[in-house]
Amino acid sequence: xxxxxxxxxxxxxxxxxxxxxxxxxxxxxxxxxxxxxxxxxxxxxxxxxxxxxxxxxxxxxxxxxxxxxxxxxxxxxxxxxxxxxxxxxxxxxxxxxxxxxxxxxxxxxxxxxxxxxxxxxxxxxxxxxxxxxxxxxxxxxxxxxxxxxxxxxxxxxxxxxxxxxxxxxxxxxxxxxxxxxxxxxxxxxxxxxxxx
Numbered sequence: 700x701x702x703x704x705x706x707x708x709x710x711x712x713x714x715x716x717x718x719x720x721x722x723x724x725x726x727x728x729x730x731x732x733x734x735x736x737x738x739x740x741x742x743x744x745x746x747x748x749x750x751x752x753x754x755x756x757x758x759x760x761x762x763x764x765x766x767x768x769x770x771x772x773x774x775x776x777x778x779x780x781x782x783x784x785x786x787x788x789x790x791x792x793x794x795x796x797x798x799x800x801x802x803x804x805x806x807x808x809x810x811x812x813x814x815x816x817x818x819x820x821x822x823x824x825x826x827x828x829x830x831x832x833x834x835x836x837x838x839x840x841x842x843x844x845x846x847x848x849x850x851x852x853x854x855x856x857x858x859x860x861x862x863x864x865x866x867x868x869x870x871x872x873x874x875x876x877x878x879x880x881x882x883x884x885x886x887x888x889x890x891x892x893x894x895x
Contacts (some may be wrong), residue, residue, distance in 0.1 A: 704777055711779040711807065718785075718818045728774050732803045735771075736764060736786040742770070745786075746812035757793030763816040767809065780807035785815045832856055835863070835874045837862040866892055 710717045720732040721729045735741055745764040752759045766778040770860050785804040790797060806816060832838040838854045860874070868877050868888070881888040 716807045718806040748812040760790040765812040
């Protein structure tokens with residue numbers, strides 16, 4: 700939804716930068732960027748950054764590539780301030796199984812692969828946060844019509860989500876299960892939560 704030329708123009712008019720994920724709705728641009736990064740010789744010329752982390756019972760390998768060599772990109776003039784393209788490949792190894800996800804981006808940011816990596820991770824964290832609000836608290840299913848009440852409920856959900864993230868319920872649980880366990884014995888858990 701966000702990778703639209705008009706949105707990019709508005710962002711640039713405000714003198715801000717953008718980093719937008721390419722989806723298949725931008726068919727030609729998506730395919731051109733994908734083909735570029737699939738060429739191993741071109742990929743070897745790109746700036747590269749790699750991180751390896753232990754997470755969720757497995758290993759996550761995140762690799763980022765970025766280039767500002769985009770003179771060949773026929774659509775570049777359609778995207779205000781376009782300076783670079785990027786690719787990320789996330790590899791998750793868990794229980795002997797390996798899964799991989801590759802994503803492509805366009806950006807007004809100059810060549811700095813570590814900054815691109817930080818921006819991509821930050822965006823993912825925001826998406827993850829909103830996902831938890833929807834899944835753990837079913838926020839999207841709430842149809843509170845009064846504006847101030849909806850705003851207040853949103854603040855309470857975010858506060859509760861942040862407390863659940865830092866609260867140790869005694870054993871590793873998903874956010875949804877942690878919320879359920881906490882509600883089973885609220886007096887016990889409330890005392891421990893207030894001590895945080």
